[in-house]
Amino acid sequence: MSDFMQQPLTAAAETAPPWLAQVLERGREQWRASSLPNRKTEAWKYNNLQALQQSFTAVDRHAAPRLGNISYPELPGSTLVFADGLYREELSHIDLPAGARLQRFSEADEATASQITNLLGTAVNQARHRFAALNEATLTDGVFLQVDANTVLEQPVHLVWLTSGQGEAVSVNQRLLVQLGANSQASVVETFCNANTGGTAFTNGISELLLGDGARLDHYRLHLEQGEAAHIGGVHAALAGNSTLNSFHLALGSRLKRIDLVAEHRGQGAHCELNGIYLPRGEEQVDYHTCIEHAVPHCTSSETFRGIIGDEATAIFNGRIHIHPDAQKTCAELSNKNLLTSNRAEVNTKPELEIYADDVQCAHGATVAQMDPLTLHYLRTRGVPKDEAEVMISYGFINELVDGVRCEPLRDFLKPLLARRFARNEKLTRHILEEKSLDGSNA
Structure with missing residues (x-):
């Protein structure tokens, strides 16, 4: 070593x-x-x-x-x-x-x-x-x-x-x-x-x-x-x-x-809910490897991760759901969505299902996309500047997960932190936080 x-x-x-x-x-x-x-x-x-x-x-x-x-x-x-x-x-x-x-x-x-x-x-x-x-x-x-x-x-x-x-x-x-x-x-x-x-x-x-x-x-x-x-x-x-x-x-x-x-x-009867957000930019790197082991029957799990990767940053996500032979009646879901805000950004995503039981309900999926040009055009035609529109789309992409944070003081800390991360100037940060139409929106 x-x-x-x-x-x-x-x-x-x-x-x-x-x-x-x-x-x-x-x-x-x-x-x-x-x-x-x-x-x-x-x-x-x-x-x-x-x-x-x-x-x-x-x-x-x-x-x-x-x-x-x-x-x-x-x-x-x-x-x-x-x-x-x-x-x-x-x-x-x-x-x-x-x-x-x-x-x-x-x-x-x-x-x-x-x-x-x-x-x-x-x-x-x-x-x-x-x-x-x-x-x-x-x-x-x-x-x-x-x-x-x-x-x-x-x-x-x-x-x-x-x-x-x-x-x-x-x-x-x-x-x-x-x-x-x-x-x-x-x-x-x-x-x-x-x-x-x-x-x-x-x-x-x-x-x-x-x-x-x-x-x-x-x-x-x-x-x-x-x-x-x-x-x-x-x-x-x-x-x-x-x-x-x-x-x-x-x-x-x-x-x-x-x-x-x-x-x-x-x-039996255990439940796991696993949610996450990763936001590398510059030349930064973030890697999440997740594994949910279903070793016994009648258990459930739900996993959602979203990433926004900018500049020349790299993100890695590997999500694995492992259903053991005795884990009948399992219900498990995995979703990973990624938004690239630069043509030099990179993400490597690999959702995995490894199933050895025959009476289960499992689903997994992953997407990688750049910012939707039609959504961007829609906002631009309504007088929203390009930089502001990009921030609104990015913030909306993860807003659902942030709103799901049950600890209210923590949620109140995260929202301005993330708005500053996207906006990079205080004026736009305040506008994003005050924008009611972002609640629950997605890209």
């Missing part, structure tokens, strides 16, 4: 809590046994991994990161902020009801440490996700959210992961473990953002979501890193019987961004 992470591997062994030693060693063994993917690796053949062709260092724990003016959602409820992988107590606060606990790995007592050790990796297939092994091999801290049976969290739990990009090539490890008891409910928001200083920060992030019988989780993951940021991460969910996972993902582009999303139905 490449030695580009040698220094962070060494630092992790020296700074991790003693009870994590077994987890680190497990990750090291699998990382040593694997190889860095390249263009000949099927699942990585469209990725440009040049951002990893350098040696990364561990974060200096004694240096305060210069974060500048990084904008991220301010939400009610509990918020934990990490800067360059280090906990920032002055920016964090915890407000949870009885029956819920939010614990950092580095502060876990003996009983909690034993729980975390037993649960870590139970939703991750490390043989298929090699960078999950690297995450374990460099693990020094993380967050454990545990919600007891029949407990309902009225307010979201927000995890904020900030990277500074100080000019050095630094490595940041992120780990989240969520365990929901039977019939519990919670909302979790993860936000990744950076100070676009021109420095390189490599984030290797893994989130594990374990849902008990009848549990419901609303999960949001926002990848707002831009510039030279590199992020290889994954979300791995295990759904017990009659549980529900509603998951929303947003990715702005950066030099390298690869996210694997895996949801496994392990109990």
